[in-house]
Amino acid sequence: DSGVTQTPKHLITATGQRVTLRCSPRSGDLSVYWYQQSLDQGLQFLIQYYNGEERAKGNILERFSAQQFPDLHSELNLSSLELGDSALYFCASSVQGANQPQHFGDGTRLSIL
Amino acid sequence: AQTVTQSQPEMSVQEAETVTLSCTYDTSESDYYLFWYKQPPSRQMILVIRQEAYKQQNATENRFSVNFQKAAKSFSLKISDSQLGDAAMYFCAYSNNFNKFYFGSGTKLNVKP
Numbered sequence: 001d002s003g004v005t006q007t008p009k010h011l012i013t014a015t016g017q018r019v020t021l022r023c024s025p026r027s028g029d030l031s032v033y034w035y036q037q038s039l040d041q042g043l044q045f046l047i048q049y050y051n052g053e054e055r056a057k058g059n060i061l062e063r064f065s066a067q068q069f070p071d072l073h074s075e076l077n078l079s080s081l082e083l084g085d086s087a088l089y090f091c092a093s094s095v096q097g098a099n100q101p102q103h104f105g106d107g108t109r110l111s112i113l
Numbered sequence: 114a115q116t117v118t119q120s121q122p123e124m125s126v127q128e129a130e131t132v133t134l135s136c137t138y139d140t141s142e143s144d145y146y147l148f149w150y151k152q153p154p155s156r157q158m159i160l161v162i163r164q165e166a167y168k169q170q171n172a173t174e175n176r177f178s179v180n181f182q183k184a185a186k187s188f189s190l191k192i193s194d195s196q197l198g199d200a201a202m203y204f205c206a207y208s209n210n211f212n213k214f215y216f217g218s219g220t221k222l223n224v225k226p
Contacts, residue, residue: 002157033214042204043158043216056212090158097212099146099165104158 003027006091006105014113018079021108023091025072031055032074033102034066035090043090049074050097078110086112115140117207119217126195127225133180134190134220136205145209147181147188152219153201161203164188192222200224 003026013019025032034046045058049068060066063081068074078085088109092102116139126132138147149161164172164181171179176193192199205217 031212035214035216042218043206043214045214045216048212048214050212058213088156092158097210099208099210101148101160101163102158102214103160107156 002103002105004091004093004103004105006089006108008108009106010109010111012111012113013081015081015083017081018077019081019110021076021078021089021091021110023074023076023093023105025074025091025093026103029093029095029103030072031094031096032068032072033092033094034060034074034076035092037088037090037107038084039087046076055097081112083112086110115142115207115209115213115215117205117215117217119203119205119220121220122218123221123223125223125225126192128195128197130195131191131193132195132222134192134203134205134222136188136190136217138186138188138205138207138215140186140207140209142209145207147179148206148208149177149179149188149190150204150206150216151199151201152204153198158204162190195224197224197226 005024030051035043046060048056066076088107092104094100147164151159180189202219208214
């Protein structure tokens, strides 16, 4: 158990819809990262937050947005969903930044029908 | 832009034998961090080993060790005394001081009894 909690585990929705994925970091971790893993591919870094502020941005689409709240949990919002957005979305947390190990949640499986 | 390349999509090793997974990366930065993550069929992401670029000594974690060649931008993972539980996808990852993470496309490791 990594200590990182992601909900929901599975999400099935239709094209054009909007969904919110939630992540609670490990106790004591201030950084939260979001990744997208499409079928049989590597992880694409989307965005990182540290103590409520955006710190780094990767290949995140404009239709996607995220935020980290004062209690350090984070949400990833995906809107105007397309079939290609079907993927496993991971959240990871670390104490601070890039030099420290990330602890991954179990992921949210998003299926777009 | 930073890229991480894993040139071996799939490898096989006999139980109790040693196997080496390759990873190369491209960067113009001098300070960065390298990681190997394991993803078993359960899809969890598990940190295997971490290397700081400023350290010349190769990192070791039990049966896992790396061969870090900074000039060649190479970061291979050696698994000794392979076990059935080592069967998984292995991802090489790079991060910099700007907190961006880049993952390779992964190597699927099969362990034969």
